[in-house]
Amino acid sequence: MIELGEIKLKNRDSVLEARNKIHTLARDLRFDSITAARLASVSSDIIRKMAYTDKDNRPGIIITLDQMKATEHPVLKLKYVSKGFGLLEGLRLPDSLFDGVTTSGSGEDVTYIEVFMMLPDPGFKPTKDFIAGASELVGRLTREELYQELEASYAKLRSQSLQIIHTERLRTLGTMAAGIAHELNNPMMGILNYVQYCLKHTAADNKKHPVLRDAEKEIRRCIYIVDNLLAFSRTEKVDSNRKENANCASIIDRILRLLSYKISTEHVSITRKYAEKIPAILIDVNKIEQVFLNLFNNALDAMKRRDKKEIHIEMQRKGNYLHVSIADTGIGINPGDIPKIFDPFFTTKEPGKGTGLGLSIVSSIIQEHAGKIECESEPGQGTTFKIFLPIFFE
Known part of the structure; x- marks a missing residue:
């Protein structure tokens, strides 16, 4: 048998009856072997495109075309039109080819529809209507698939275009930031030196002393912002001479020790769950220390007003990645x-609290290491940052 599918009917007698009908129709007209072979060659493609299975692979039930059309369940009708017979309406195919369809449930629980068809023995030739209808079906399916591929390609192209634009904006912004930072850095250091000189020659009980302390604090904050601008503007890749095999668990432990005073005074609980073998x-x-320091500081800031x-x-x-997850209850x-x-100058902190x-x-650092970082968060439910660093850095 050259099968285009398999008619799913309620019993064996119905299958035999349908097969006899097809054989009778097949004798009506003659078609050359090339046409028959072409139709057979697309059979597997048709079945692949027409078959729909649900995620649980549940066994189907048999329902006739008339029952399908007469159903009172809107969801079933929608699925039947959009996934099944919507592609078949108007086709000149013998009714016997569509005596049965299979669904993955009943009522509104339908998640797929399968249509099954059969081609006669090689000794018989398919009817003109059968060939015309099947060819039209293949054409419809092909057009639908090409349209979907076009939509997917357009979406991908649009995404890549936006990414290129975003990258160019960041590059321009980095160049501007570097220029601004260098222009501000020298005068800021000069002002800081003058303030520190005044502090050194001002008695602690002098009313000007706290004012000078505040001035020193704010100038240091400005210098910190300038340093961040410079760090952001640097676009060079990781220096190969500065790379070394290191254990990220040890780095995290070291950063947490640096923050231990802040962690203890704010009564923050730290839970560490490391796999037995953490590859260097x-x-x-x-x-990478800067990455973890930033993430831990953000987590501590997000939890300041939380119980x-x-x-x-x-x-x-x-796989070939080291996965690090940092979750807070902020x-x-x-x-x-x-x-x-992750956009520059975007912050969710209060004005004056973040750069x-x-x-x-x-x-930027994670990308330099050929890794990726993801964020998952819900208001009031905390935030989780997931970092993936390649174990085999190239």
């Missing part, structure tokens, strides 16, 4: 802000 990876240790203050750290190998991030948190460069620098 080739990294710029200083830059429950916990940071959960997990580390394990996933205030969380609004869904609309998540796509922007908006920390996560931009984090993202």
